[in-house]
Amino acid sequence: MQDISEYLVKNKERFISELIHLLKIPSVSADPVYSQDVINASEAVMASLLEAGCDTAEICETNGYPIVYGEKIINPELPTVLVYGHYDVQPADPIDLWNSPPFEPVIKTTDIHPEGAIFARGACDDKGQMYMHVKALEFMVKTNQLPCNVKFMIEGEEEVGSENLGTFVAENKEKLANDIILISDTGMIANNVPSITTGLRGLSYVEVEVTGPNRDLHSGLYGGAVANPINVLTKMIAALHDENNHITIPGFYDKVEELSKEEREEMAKAPFSLENYKKALDINAVYGEKGYTTNERNSIRPTLDVNGIWGGYIGAGAKTVIASKAYAKISMRLVPHQDWKEITELFKTHFESLAPEGVTVKVTPHHGGQGYVTPIDNNAYKAASKAYETTFGKTPIPQRSGGSIPIVSLFEKELKSKTILMGFGLDSDAIHSPNEHFGIWNYLKGIETIPYFYQYFAELSK
Amino acid sequence: MQDISEYLVKNKERFISELIHLLKIPSVSADPVYSQDVINASEAVMASLLEAGCDTAEICETNGYPIVYGEKIINPELPTVLVYGHYDVQPADPIDLWNSPPFEPVIKTTDIHPEGAIFARGACDDKGQMYMHVKALEFMVKTNQLPCNVKFMIEGEEEVGSENLGTFVAENKEKLANDIILISDTGMIANNVPSITTGLRGLSYVEVEVTGPNRDLHSGLYGGAVANPINVLTKMIAALHDENNHITIPGFYDKVEELSKEEREEMAKAPFSLENYKKALDINAVYGEKGYTTNERNSIRPTLDVNGIWGGYIGAGAKTVIASKAYAKISMRLVPHQDWKEITELFKTHFESLAPEGVTVKVTPHHGGQGYVTPIDNNAYKAASKAYETTFGKTPIPQRSGGSIPIVSLFEKELKSKTILMGFGLDSDAIHSPNEHFGIWNYLKGIETIPYFYQYFAELSK
Numbered sequence: 001m002q003d004i005s006e007y008l009v010k011n012k013e014r015f016i017s018e019l020i021h022l023l024k025i026p027s028v029s030a031d032p033v034y035s036q037d038v039i040n041a042s043e044a045v046m047a048s049l050l051e052a053g054c055d056t057a058e059i060c061e062t063n064g065y066p067i068v069y070g071e072k073i074i075n076p077e078l079p080t081v082l083v084y085g086h087y088d089v090q091p092a093d094p095i096d097l098w099n100s101p102p103f104e105p106v107i108k109t110t111d112i113h114p115e116g117a118i119f120a121r122g123a124c125d126d127k128g129q130m131y132m133h134v135k136a137l138e139f140m141v142k143t144n145q146l147p148c149n150v151k152f153m154i155e156g157e158e159e160v161g162s163e164n165l166g167t168f169v170a171e172n173k174e175k176l177a178n179d180i181i182l183i184s185d186t187g188m189i190a191n192n193v194p195s196i197t198t199g200l201r202g203l204s205y206v207e208v209e210v211t212g213p214n215r216d217l218h219s220g221l222y223g224g225a226v227a228n229p230i231n232v233l234t235k236m237i238a239a240l241h242d243e244n245n246h247i248t249i250p251g252f253y254d255k256v257e258e259l260s261k262e263e264r265e266e267m268a269k270a271p272f273s274l275e276n277y278k279k280a281l282d283i284n285a286v287y288g289e290k291g292y293t294t295n296e297r298n299s300i301r302p303t304l305d306v307n308g309i310w311g312g313y314i315g316a317g318a319k320t321v322i323a324s325k326a327y328a329k330i331s332m333r334l335v336p337h338q339d340w341k342e343i344t345e346l347f348k349t350h351f352e353s354l355a356p357e358g359v360t361v362k363v364t365p366h367h368g369g370q371g372y373v374t375p376i377d378n379n380a381y382k383a384a385s386k387a388y389e390t391t392f393g394k395t396p397i398p399q400r401s402g403g404s405i406p407i408v409s410l411f412e413k414e415l416k417s418k419t420i421l422m423g424f425g426l427d428s429d430a431i432h433s434p435n436e437h438f439g440i441w442n443y444l445k446g447i448e449t450i451p452y453f454y455q456y457f458a459e460l461s462k
Numbered sequence: 463m464q465d466i467s468e469y470l471v472k473n474k475e476r477f478i479s480e481l482i483h484l485l486k487i488p489s490v491s492a493d494p495v496y497s498q499d500v501i502n503a504s505e506a507v508m509a510s511l512l513e514a515g516c517d518t519a520e521i522c523e524t525n526g527y528p529i530v531y532g533e534k535i536i537n538p539e540l541p542t543v544l545v546y547g548h549y550d551v552q553p554a555d556p557i558d559l560w561n562s563p564p565f566e567p568v569i570k571t572t573d574i575h576p577e578g579a580i581f582a583r584g585a586c587d588d589k590g591q592m593y594m595h596v597k598a599l600e601f602m603v604k605t606n607q608l609p610c611n612v613k614f615m616i617e618g619e620e621e622v623g624s625e626n627l628g629t630f631v632a633e634n635k636e637k638l639a640n641d642i643i644l645i646s647d648t649g650m651i652a653n654n655v656p657s658i659t660t661g662l663r664g665l666s667y668v669e670v671e672v673t674g675p676n677r678d679l680h681s682g683l684y685g686g687a688v689a690n691p692i693n694v695l696t697k698m699i700a701a702l703h704d705e706n707n708h709i710t711i712p713g714f715y716d717k718v719e720e721l722s723k724e725e726r727e728e729m730a731k732a733p734f735s736l737e738n739y740k741k742a743l744d745i746n747a748v749y750g751e752k753g754y755t756t757n758e759r760n761s762i763r764p765t766l767d768v769n770g771i772w773g774g775y776i777g778a779g780a781k782t783v784i785a786s787k788a789y790a791k792i793s794m795r796l797v798p799h800q801d802w803k804e805i806t807e808l809f810k811t812h813f814e815s816l817a818p819e820g821v822t823v824k825v826t827p828h829h830g831g832q833g834y835v836t837p838i839d840n841n842a843y844k845a846a847s848k849a850y851e852t853t854f855g856k857t858p859i860p861q862r863s864g865g866s867i868p869i870v871s872l873f874e875k876e877l878k879s880k881t882i883l884m885g886f887g888l889d890s891d892a893i894h895s896p897n898e899h900f901g902i903w904n905y906l907k908g909i910e911t912i913p914y915f916y917q918y919f920a921e922l923s924k
Contacts, residue, residue: 224765303686
């Protein structure tokens with residue numbers, strides 16, 4: 001295969017400015033305020049697919065935000081790669097913690113990214129990583145070396161649970177038919193320690209509402225005499241973990257896969273410094289389920305975290321009030337074999353049972369998805385591993401991630417194909433946080449590595 | 463004394479429209495956005511004092527919002543009544559629960575107020591009740607029957623802890639010298655069950671902040687591996703009460719006065735329907751400290767309530783984030799003999815000790831004040847009781863209130879005078895809540911009763 005490095009040097013500035021153009025669109029799918037921007041982002045993505053060399057590209061309407069589909073079919077006999085990504089982004093708040101506006105991308109160098117990183121919401125998750133595939137295709141088409149067919153399915157609802165993707169996939173099996181699905185929406189251990197994500201956690205995201213008295217009350221006149229929804233909510237949430245930080249929901253762990261001593265020892269080999277981990281987060285100690293290491297806690301073990309809580313007076317100064325209602329957003333990360341719908345039901349039943357007399361509780365499921373584990377003994381994984389070896393000069397480490405891409409297990413069910421998770425981001429890229437960024441070195445390294453995957457996968461598939 | 467009823471009939475509409483004028487000023491002392499409105503309210507009050515017949519009235523600057531002082535001295539030999547009230551109001555939020563804009567007063571009838579009630583923030587607490595005194599003075603001056611000297615001290619920081627009143631009182635003992643302090647900032651049992659408040663609870667109001675990682679984190683990549691400040695905060699708050707709803711802070715109850723069996727039996731005689739109480743609040747059960755009745759829980763027992771809590775993502779939809787910080791506003795109602803500064807220290811020490819490794823905790827005291835019990839065997843109480851008998855045709859019931867007017871104990875310390883709490887509001891007036899209102903019957907009844915207090919107090923003081 002013709003070396004890509006020269007092409008990269010020649011087009012680097014354009015690759016960066018094209019991504020910055022896309023990052024300027026505030027496509028926040030969770031907040032209706034940005035609905036037009038999300039639409040605009042889908043159109044920008046479609047245009048970029050045609051520009052890169054797709055034969056066709058289209059905006060596919062759904063009941064929510066559209067899915068952008070594009071394809072380059074060179075020969076139906078050859079293997080087909082389906083690239084999945086998303087053009088929507090997480091909300092940017094808390095805005096005041098950003099050092100530069102989240103939708104006005106800037107390039108700054110950091111210790112980890114001496115060659116500079118693009119700071120913007122979505123820079124890594126997932127516009128930057130998705131766009132690597134667009135530019136990789138451009139190179140292969142422009143240099144006439146594409147050894148396989150490539151399809152793109154880029155959605156706009158990943159950050160809100162991919163609610164309409166399932167229907168789209170089920171209704172377009174023919175169109176989406178493929179031999180392997182390729183996704184860059186995960187990370188790697190370090191720029192000098194490449195890794196491929198082989199496992200994802202499932203997710204159940206719920207919102208809870210506790211209602212006490214029918215109106216806000218004066219805490220002096222009613223304090224101590226009626227159930228305070230905030231006090232009650234804190235008691236109920238606190239009761240979801242025991243003193244060892246095990247989750248107390250009956251049946252929650254029933255289907256959790258316990259890894260063997262050998263598997264855990266294998267995992268423990270991944271380079272990890274607890275000191276650096278604590279230093280990076282500025283904490284004096286880690287915290288979690290008794291009997292497991294930090295890397296196990298955030299990958300092979302299920303978790304329950306409050307993602308948001310609110311109730312009563314939260315303005316400046318003091319207000320002596322007992323609120324009528326208190327709310328929380330709670331998410332559970334699940335491991336393979338835990339069924340997210342079943343877990344959501346278990347949560348609902350248990351949480352409601354925790355409510356004392358004097359309050360009523362409402363549990364509203366938001367969304368969720370199953371966990372996933374990729375095999376590492378198939379051609380696709382071998383091709384990916386070989387691609388990393390070619391461009392990084394090192395064999396990538398297979399690694400379980402704590403994150404969730406709920407639709408991966410759905411793809412396997414509907415399209416009967418496996419997924420390879422080639423992620424080029426880093427934990428320190430602050431995805432979902434203020435000052436999200438993506439290293440320019442990582443962006444270009446992704447564009448460089450993906451074509452080799454095409455080549456090796458096509459070869460191994462012969 | 464010349465009957466006031468004719469004067470009331472003739473001036474009723476004016477009394478109402480003058481109060482509405484004052485209620486239109488959004489004098490929210492807790493929120494800096496309204497600072498100019500708070501100033502405007504102080505000027506409106508000063509003008510009304512002169513209008514009503516005070517010899518002098520002035521705006522007294524403090525380090526915070528000004529205190530309005532006015533006086534009508536007819537003869538230094540005669541007893542002097544000092545009227546205290548406040549022109550600032552609680553924040554109006556949650557705005558969306560108001561049926562009419564909080565600062566656009568409207569008159570509507572209710573089951574409890576068939577003659578109509580004025581709906582507006584501050585209608586009862588305390589603009590309406592404070593203005594009764596202004597109009598009562600007007601009547602006595604216009605009809606030349608004032609039997610004593612009257613002084614007014616109306617502040618603008620009661621809802622934020624009267625931070626600067628203490629200094630003002632200490633520096634103006636001469637000017638504020640009096641024989642009795644009269645306050646209408648409490649309620650009575652019912653329009654046909656007049657009562658006088660003889661006890662108030664103290665208050666300690668604090669804000670707590672729990673900090674975990676130095677930035678918001680992706681709950682998938684870090685969930686289960688680091689202390690989540692919101693989960694931790696809920697555990698810490700939950701730990702502040704035991705299974706019997708006793709407060710767990712060491713030393714918290716040490717100075718709590720335990721009432722005798724006889725005193726509790728006396729209290730239990732006050733008319734009270736638990737069914738109506740629950741119905742009015744739309745709750746299926748009351749909730750509180752084991753071993754005490756509802757009326758005891760909200761009057762003679764100390765309490766701890768969360769008044770507000772917030773952290774993480776609280777916008778629309780879902781965000782899978784672990785927040786860097788979580789916050790809560792917590793207030794404790796105290797009973798006589800509990801020292802609010804000591805309790806604040808006990809809370810701080812205990813709350814900090816509840817923090818697990820992996821987080822840091824900050825406790826910021828907001829404000830507070832001591833509890834108070836008025837004697838019922840002195841001339842002032844007798845005069846007040848007789849005044850109610852004259853206008854209600856019934857002897858008022860002495861009643862402990864769960865609310866707090868921190869400055870009452872300060873007055874006794876600095877000015878060496880007792881306070882009489884003649885309140886004409888009702889629990890159902892929803893003070894501190896959306897749709898606060900004040901019955902027109904109650905407003906006029908207050909204006910009618912206060913002059914009799916002047917008369918009887920002057921007579922009994924001879």
